[in-house]
Amino acid sequence: MISFYGTTGSGLEATAAQEVSTLGADITRMTKGKVFFLCSSSSCPDLIKLKTFERLFLEVLCAFHEEMEISSIDKLLEEMKAVNWESNLKKWKNCRESAESSPLSFRVSCKVTGQMRKKFSAFHVSKAVSASIQNSTNYAVNLKQPCFEVNVRISDEYITIGIPLTTEPLSKRPYLKHISVRSTICHTMCLKAGISSGMRILDPCCGHGTILAEASYNWPACIYFGLDQDLEALKIASENMQSCKASTASLICGDCARMPLTSESVDAILCDPPFGIKHNCQETDKFLDRFLRECSRVLCEGGTMVVLLGGPLRSSFEMQLETGQGEGEDPGDRRENLRDFPHLVLKETLPLRLGLLDAILWCLSKHSGRGHVT
Numbered sequence: 001m002i003s004f005y006g007t008t009g010s011g012l013e014a015t016a017a018q019e020v021s022t023l024g025a026d027i028t029r030m031t032k033g034k035v036f037f038l039c040s041s042s043s044c045p046d047l048i049k050l051k052t053f054e055r056l057f058l059e060v061l062c063a064f065h066e067e068m069e070i071s072s073i074d075k076l077l078e079e080m081k082a083v084n085w086e087s088n089l090k091k092w093k094n095c096r097e098s099a100e101s102s103p104l105s106f107r108v109s110c111k112v113t114g115q116m117r118k119k120f121s122a123f124h125v126s127k128a129v130s131a132s133i134q135n136s137t138n139y140a141v142n143l144k145q146p147c148f149e150v151n152v153r154i155s156d157e158y159i160t161i162g163i164p165l166t167t168e169p170l171s172k173r174p175y176l177k178h179i180s181v182r183s184t185i186c187h188t189m190c191l192k193a194g195i196s197s198g199m200r201i202l203d204p205c206c207g208h209g210t211i212l213a214e215a216s217y218n219w220p221a222c223i224y225f226g227l228d229q230d231l232e233a234l235k236i237a238s239e240n241m242q243s244c245k246a247s248t249a250s251l252i253c254g255d256c257a258r259m260p261l262t263s264e265s266v267d268a269i270l271c272d273p274p275f276g277i278k279h280n281c282q283e284t285d286k287f288l289d290r291f292l293r294e295c296s297r298v299l300c301e302g303g304t305m306v307v308l309l310g311g312p313l314r315s316s317f318e319m320q321l322e323t324g325q326g327e328g329e330d331p332g333d334r335r336e337n338l339r340d341f342p343h344l345v346l347k348e349t350l351p352l353r354l355g356l357l358d359a360i361l362w363c364l365s366k367h368s369g370r371g372h373v374t
């Protein structure tokens with residue numbers, strides 16, 4: 001088994017761990033924004049196809065301060081003496097689609113965060129690590145176009161040295177022309193919705209269509225609908241659908257408060273509605289009421305709705321939440337549902353960060369067993 005680690009958006013660690021586990025990987029550790037795992041060499045070529053990681057690295061060295069304190073550059077260089085670069089490069093090449101020819105060149109990038117900045121300077125670490133690699137190999141430094149990069153991260157929790165498996169982050173999808181929502185979040189929304197072949201999927205505020213394009217590229221055998229009131233945004237959504245060369249989507253210009261769709265006509269709703277940051281509370285509440293009324297109408301029984309929430313819209317959603325009677329006969333069987341739309345039952349929440357903004361994914365499903373919309 002070979003050691004790797006991957007970076008994720010804040011909140012997506014468990015989803016990424018679950019995704020890499022499908023390749024038979026063993027998760028060894030998870031920290032904020034990072035997942036460490038072991039993977040067999042036969043599964044290595046599939047790592048770069050993962051969709052919920054930002055970047056993936058072959059682990060060259062990893063030390064958590066609580067287990068092994070590396071408090072100076074000299075100590076770091078001492079630990080690096082045990083690194084076999086030839087062997088690491090062989091493993092790294094096995095994970096890549098195209099193999100680089102020798103002689104190899106490299107560059108070191110280093111980031112130091114938190115209190116560690118008092119002990120380490122990124123410039124001096126990069127220089128020392130470069131010199132150490134040159135001493136133990138015949139690789140040359142090439143700052144402009146290196147064959148591989150050595151990535152050093154020093155935080156208050158750990159020191160990692162790794163070789164990125166790809167030049168570009170995995171989250172920068174070659175098949176998406178416009179990425180308006182982080183692709184890893186879009187993919188997580190698809191996973192949470194449990195998309196499978198033949199499903200009818202709607203994004204009622206699709207904007208540039210990032211969620212739809214990510215979904216249709218990875219689950220082409222589905223039927224996609226995108227709705228937005230902004231015609232210019234829909235033109236970009238159309239470009240996104242064309243660039244991912246997967247199934248097409250019916251893109252409709254319209255109001256999500258009056259969707260031109262028949263009742264119970266979609267199996268899943270994936271949506272990143274406007275957070276209401278530019279609106280007052282009453283406007284946001286009014287939008288939410290009309291949005292939910294229409295979503296619950298067009299969603300079929302047992303269907304799933306995954307919404308990305310932030311700002312005032314998130315607060316309005318949370319105000320809607322109540323604990324109600326579950327499906328079973330047992331009075332102790334409780335469930336969380338929306339007060340005004342009791343058949344929309346909350347299944348799961350996933351707190352996330354969108355840059356500086358706290359956000360959350362809500363996964364709801366429609367169970368009309370109890371309650372009705374008036």
Ligand SMILES: C[S@@+](CC[C@H](N)C(=O)[O-])C[C@H]1O[C@@H](n2cnc3c(N)ncnc32)[C@H](O)[C@@H]1O
Nearest residue numbers: 180205206207208209210228229230255256272
């Ligand atoms: C946060 S953006 C969605 C971003 C989108 N996920 C993307 O990939 O670009 C919210 C979208 O909701 C649309 N919108 C706002 N109010 C709407 C309404 N009443 N009906 C339909 N679309 C609406 C906006 O035009 C905007 O494109």
